[in-house]
Amino acid sequence: MTVLVIAEHDHHTLAEVTRRAVTAATALDGDVHVLVLGQDCAPAAQQAAALSGVAKVLVCDAPLYAHPLAESMARAVLARAGEYTALVAAASSQGKDLMPRVAAGLDVSQVSDITAIEAPDTFQRPIYAGNVLARVVCEEAIKVLTVRPTAFAPAADGGQAEVVAIPAGEDPGLSRHVDATMTRSERPDLGSARVVVSGGRGVGDEGGFALLAEVADALHAALGASRAAVDAGYMPNDCQVGQTGKVVAPELYIAAGISGAIQHWAGMKDSRVIVAINRDEEAPLMQVADYALVADLNQALPALRDGLKALAEKGA
Amino acid sequence: MKVLVPVKRVVDYNVRVRPRPDGTGVDTAHAKMSMNPFDEIAMEEAMRLKEGGVVDEVVAVSIGSGDCQDTLRSALAFGADRALLLESDTTDFEPVVISRILAAVVAEEAPDLVIMGKQAIDDDCNQTAQMLAGRLGWGQGTFACRLEVQDGEARVTREVDGGTRTVALSLPAVVSTDLRLNEPRYLKLPNIMKAKKKPLDRRAVAELGVDLTARTRVVAVTAPPERGPGVRVASVEELLDRLKNEAQVI
Amino acid sequence: MPFDVVIVGAGPAGLAAAIRLRQRATEQGEDLSVCVLEKGSEVGAHILSGAIVEPRALDELLPDWREQGAPLNTPARKDRFLWLTRRRAIPLMAPPQMHNKGNYIVSLGNLCRWLARQAEALGVEILPGFPAAEILYDDQGAVRGVATADMGRNPDGSEGLRFEPGVELHARQTLFCEGCHGSLAKQLMTRFDLRRDCDPQTYGLGIKELWEVDSPLHEPGRVVHTVGWPLDNGTYGGSFLYHLDERRVAVGLIVGLDYANPYLSPFEEMQRFKTHPAIRPLFEGGRRIAYGARALVEGGWQSLPRLSFPGGFIAGDSSGFLNVPKIKGTHNAMKSGMTAAEAILDRLRGEAPEGTDADDLRQRLEATWVMRELRRARNIRPAFRRGLWPGITLSAMDTYLLRGRAPWTLHHREDHAQLRPAAVSRPIDYPRPDGRITFDRLASVFLSNTHHEEGQPVHLKLRDATKPTALNLPVYDGPEARYCPAGVYEYVDNGNGGQRLQINAQNCVHCKTCDIKDPGQNIDWCVPQGGDGPNYPDL
16 A cells, blocks of 8 residues: 655745654555645655655645645645555644545545554544544545644654656636735644643733743743633733633643633643642642642742753753 | 525533443433534624625525434524525434535535534534535635635635635635634524524435445544543652653653 | 513423413413523533432323333432441431432433423423523512523623623513522512521532442442531531432532531532442442532521512522422422412412512412421421531431421521631641542533633622632631632632632532622622533433
8 A cells, every 4th residue: 555645844844744644654554655735845845755754755846836725736636646545644724624625536534633543444533622532444445534743753854765746737726825924933833732831820920921931942832821811911812722712632731820710621631741830739720730839930930941951951 | 695504413512522331432312412613603604794795695504313403493593594404314424425415405505605614523523614615626715714705706814723824715615614703693582583483494315315325434432541640749850850751741 | 572471490490380381371271471591501401419309299290201201210229328437337227208219310400301391392482591680670669570691791791792682581470490599589588578587598519420330339229328427527418329220320418508617628528428438339440420519408498488579489499498308309399380380370360469468379388298398397407507416316306206296496597607717627638539539620620511601701799809808718718719619719829929819700510609608698699691501411
C-alpha cells in the first residue's frame, strides 16, 4: 500500500503539523509520498523530501495554489488519488477543509481527527468533545484520514526522497482568495499547542500576566486564560479556555491562580497532565490537578521561569 | 433567494455522555436532546439574511427519527418558513451518506445557498458541508465567522489556524458555520407557539433512492482513562522534577 | 398571554395539578387552558430525589399508569436500616414508616418526564426553559399571573444585544409548585404573611449520586438506610442506597441544615460516607454516572404555611409535604397538587369566595390522607434536635407507644440561626478524594451537566455585598464554601492581602441551600436565564 500525505506549508516552510501527519502515515504500513501544492514552494518540498520515512515528494508549483483553496486542491488530490490506498492530512483547519471534499469526490467515508492508529484499517478518535473514544474500522479501498497533530510526534529529518514535479490542474472557478489576516505569533495556537499555560484572576495584574507569558515562552506554550481574567481585561477574548471559549487537551496544562468555575474545568479537563498553582490549597482546581503547588504566584512564576530556562540550558 | 439549513438533533451540549457498559455505543437514554449548536448558528445566519432582505425563503431539513420534529420545530421557532423531515430508523448515518441525502434534497429544492454547522457535537466529524459542496460541485466556505451575500457572490471570512482567510464564492455555494459567526437569538415564547402551526413535511429517506450504506463503522466506544488522585508538591523544584522525570512532559 | 391557570414548576405537584385540571375540564366538557412553566431546559432536568415512591397518589390520578408505561420499574423488596460507627455497621429494626412493600425505586426525573407526556396528551401547554421570575398582582393585590425571566441581560443588568424581555402570562388562578424553598414562594410567604401561624420551615440538603456498579452485592429492589457515621451525633441526617435495575445504585446523604459546626461540609460527608467498610465494596470497580444536590423540606405538619391567597395557591414542597420518617414526599406533593386543582376549580366556578381569610386549599387537604399522615409524623424530626440517640428514643416512643397521637407538638427553629461561630467549633479534616470512590467538587458538578450562560447577571444576589467579609468570613470562617455542594462560593485573594467572596454562579445546581443556610440571610436565590441549571438525566 502507498500513502499520500497532503502537505501544509507557507510555500517556504513545511508546517510542523505535516511532520506529525507523516509520522501517522508511516504507521499505516507502506510507502509514504507527500504532495506539496503551492506557488514557489520548492523550499517546502525540499523539507518534505528530507523527512525520515518519506519515499517520494510530488510538487505541483502553480499560481493556482498560491492560496489553499479546497476546490482546486481537491481536484489536484483526486487526480492522483487512484494511485494510493490512503490519503492523509493533519486535522488542521486546512486538512479539515480539504479532505472531506476529496472523500466526496471518491464517494468514500472519511475518518476524522484520528488520535491512534491500531491497524491500517482501525483507528481511534475522540467523539463528544473528547468525552468518549471511538474505535473505528474503515473498509474503504481508499482511506481518507485526518490525524490529530498533538497525538503524533513530528517526523525527524534524515530522509532523501526524490522530488517529482507534476502538472497543475484546471481552476474550477468556484472560489477566489480575497485576503488573509494571520495573527503572527511566536506562540503556538491555543487549540493545537502541546503545552498551555493559563492564568486567572489570581495572577493579579498586567505584571503577573507578563510573568505568566515568560513561563509560557520558556515552555514554548500557548497562553490561556479564565473567563474572570478575560473579563478583567488582562487577556484577550480568544485566549479564554472553557466551554464557550475553547476546549483544549494539551499534554501539559498549567493553571495559575484560576478559580473553580465549572466552564474552565470542562474546557481543559482532558489535558494529559494538569498542574495547578494557587495560594489557597482548598481552591477547587487544586483538587483536580495531578500536581498541585501551594504558593504565592509572585514567587512561584519567576522560579518556574528560571527553573525551566535552566533545564533548557542543561538539555542543550 | 432561497437558503437551505440542515439541522441535526444531538445530545445537548451540556449533557456528558458515557459509553454503555458493553461498549457498543453511547448511552443517550433520557439525555436531553437539542439542535446542534453550530446548526443554531446556521439558522441565525439564515434568519439575518432574510431579515436583511437578501433571502426570501429559509427551509430547514433534518434527517433521522420522528423525534427530529422537535429540532425542526425549533428551526421554525427561529423563523424558518417551512421544514422537511427525512425519516429513517437509522439515526447515525455517516457524513458521506448524509451528503448523498442532502444532495438529493438540494436537487429538489434548488437553494442558492446551504448554510450548515461545521460539525455536529456528537460525532465531531466536520465533514458534511465539505462533502456536500464537493458532491454538488459548488464552492465551499467552511468555518465561517463572517458572511456577506451580494452580487451573486458569497464572501466568507473563515477561521483558520492562526488567523482568518476571506474567500469569495460564486453562488450557489455551501457555507459551514463556526462559533464566532453570530450568537443565536433566544427563542421567543410566542414564536414557539406559532412554530407548532408552520408546515413540516415528513418523508421517508428511502423515497429519495440514494445509497444509504457506508463502509466505516464504530466497533467500540470507551471512556477516556480516569484521572487518579493528584499529588501536592512542596516547591517549584519538586514540580519541575516531577514534570520532567515522572510525567515526562517537559 | 392569557390562560385560565398558570402553574409554576413541572415537578410532581405541578404536573399532577395540571393533569387533574384537564381531566376535570374534559369530564365537564369545559374549555380550560392550563400552562406549566418550567425553569429547566426540559421537564425532569432539575428534578432530584432518592427516590422511593409510594404509588398512592398516582393510583388516584392515573389508575392505568401501569398500562401507560409509567417508569416505576423496580419494586422495593428488602429494607435494611443500619447504624454506622467508624468501622462497623449495626443493623437496627426499621421503624414501620420505613417499610417499603408496594413502593417503587424510581428516577423521579423520569417519572416527571412521563407525567409531562400524559399532561400534554390531555392538552396541557408545557413550556420548559421559561422560568417564572416575577409575580404579577392586580390592583386589589391579588396574584394575576407571572412573568418569565428576561433573556440576554448583561452582568450589570443592562440590556444586551440579544435581549428578550420576559413575557407576562396572565391567569385567573396561579399555582406555585417550585419545589423546596421556591424563589417566588419565598416572596409570597412575605407578601401574604403565609407563615404567620406556623413554625419556621426546616430543611435538609440531599446530595445524590447515581452509580453503575460491578459488584455481586447489587440486588435490584434492595433498600438500605443508615444513620450515624460519618455525621457526628449532634447532626441530623442519614444515607440511602437504592438498588435500581441495570446495575444501577442511587446513593445519597441527607444532612439536616440545622447543623451547628460551620466547618461541616455536606459534600465531603457524602464522599466520606462511601468509604465506610460496609459501604465501599458496593462501589469498588463501579462508575459514578450522575451527581446532583437539592434541599428538601423537613418541617412537616407544624411548619406547613397557609397555602391559599387571592389569585392562587402554593402546593408541593414549596409549602412542605415531605414525610420525614417515611423519607418520602412525592405522593404527598402529587396529592397536594391534585387537591389544589380541585380548589382552583372551586374558585373558577365561584364556589369558593376569594379574598376572605379562609385557607381553602388547607381545608380541602384536611379531608385527605395527606394531613393525617403528616400530623402523625410531626414529632419525629424535632425529636432529633438533641442528637441521634435521644432522637431515636423519643421517636420510637412516639411511633410505638403514642402512635403519633402525642398530646404535644415539638417545635422547630430556623436552620440559619443554628450555626456556631468558628472560634468555638472544631475544624474537620476531610480526606482527599481518590478519584475512584470519592471525588472533588468540580468533577462532581461536571456530572450534574449544569450550565449557566456566561455574561448574565449573577442569579445569587447578595442583599449586602459587604456581609460575606464582615460576618461570614470572620465569624463563621466562610461556611458557604463548604455547604454549597457545587463550589459556587469561594473566598479568594482580593489583591490587598485580604479575601473577597467569589460567586461562581455557573456552577449552581439550584439546590437553594445558600438561600436557606446563610447565617446572615443575605443571599436571595433568583432564577437565572431560561433553561440554565443542571441537566439531570436519571436523578
